[in-house]
Amino acid sequence: MNFHGSEVRQRALALLRDGAKNADVARELNVPTGTVGYWLHVERSKRGECPGRHNPRCPRCDGVAFDERAYAYLLGLYLGDGHISLYSQHRSPSLMITLDDSWPGIQDEAESAMRAVLPENATCRVRKTGCHNIKVYSKHLYCLFPQHGPGRKHERPIVLEPWQQDIVDAHPWGFIRGLVHSDGCRNMNWTTRIVGGERKRYEYPRYWFTNVSVDILKLYTDTLDKLGIQWKPCTRYGKPYNISVARRESVALMDLHVGPKY
Structure with a gap:
């Protein structure tokens, strides 16, 4: 696993504050674009800012009511076979859940959960060999899934935020x-x-x-x-x-x- 020190992170944030794009910073410092986006999100959150505020609205940033039962299910999917990534050709990060084609009903349920949690964002499916990637793009994915971070999930701590634990306690079966x-x-x-x-x-x-x-x-x-x-x-x-x-x-x-x- 490639860990990036604080000096690299601070250099990336300095370049971003000077107006550099995420992809340009990633290339210059040899850091994944998703990692740069995550660092920027954390920095803005500390200042009380949230990327993409009000366009569309975010349940965490704007206090918009959302389907917590669907979120509990989607959180389980994300912790299992999901990840958040930011590719250079897209302006927003994507949540991608990879699901086997043997279970088309689960693919439908996953996409329905995405639409229930993020009704203002479009979903899509990308065909792969023997499976489909169920995807949704949103600038607020880091807000909704704060477990995102550099590296694989099993190589870093995974702890629910208090508000997430409240939702799981309310909808444990989901x-x-x-x-x-x-x-x-x-x-x-x-x-x-x-x-x-x-x-x-x-x-x-x-x-x-x-x-x-x-x-x-x-x-x-x-x-x-x-x-x-x-x-x-x-x-x-x-x-x-x-x-x-x-x-x-x-x-x-x-x-x-x-x-x-x-």
Whole structure:
């Protein structure tokens, strides 16, 4: 992972204050354009400014009411298979959720959530091999998803802001649904037992959630705890990796509120 020191960051901010464009600063300092945009956003936020204010309006900057249930779902998707990036050919950053073509219903639900949270912004789909990138462009994505930052999510701390935690607490199943739809699944496991001297095979449903970020795993399990869902961790090379939900009562609740991918 390439970390950029404070001297590089301050040099970038100085160039931006002098009127340089994000892309020009990125090329001069050999820093990703998205990182430069993030530094600028943080700097403006500290001064009480917000890029793109009122065009269109932002739930965080302007206090505009928005669909918090849809946001809880979209937040789960973002923490799983989403990222925010800023490409030189676009003036606004984009939120992109990559979803498998095996589950077209989830692609539709993801796009609907984007439209519910950012109704003044257009969404689009970009076809890739075996999947689609569901995208929305907005200058306020850094406001709505402050977990954005340089590097991969599992290589930096992921902590919800108090206002985000309030939304997750109010709509926990939406959050769980988004996480499972991105980095989870429902499948059938099997085992054998000796009954009456004969070995019989039994099948049972199980929910899995897989993520290499310890922080994201904890957000998932903390929310499961609040919902009364029993879970077990599974490790890979001694590190947390999978969360399993297999107890009958817990699976029944997950089936009621999450269900198989579709």
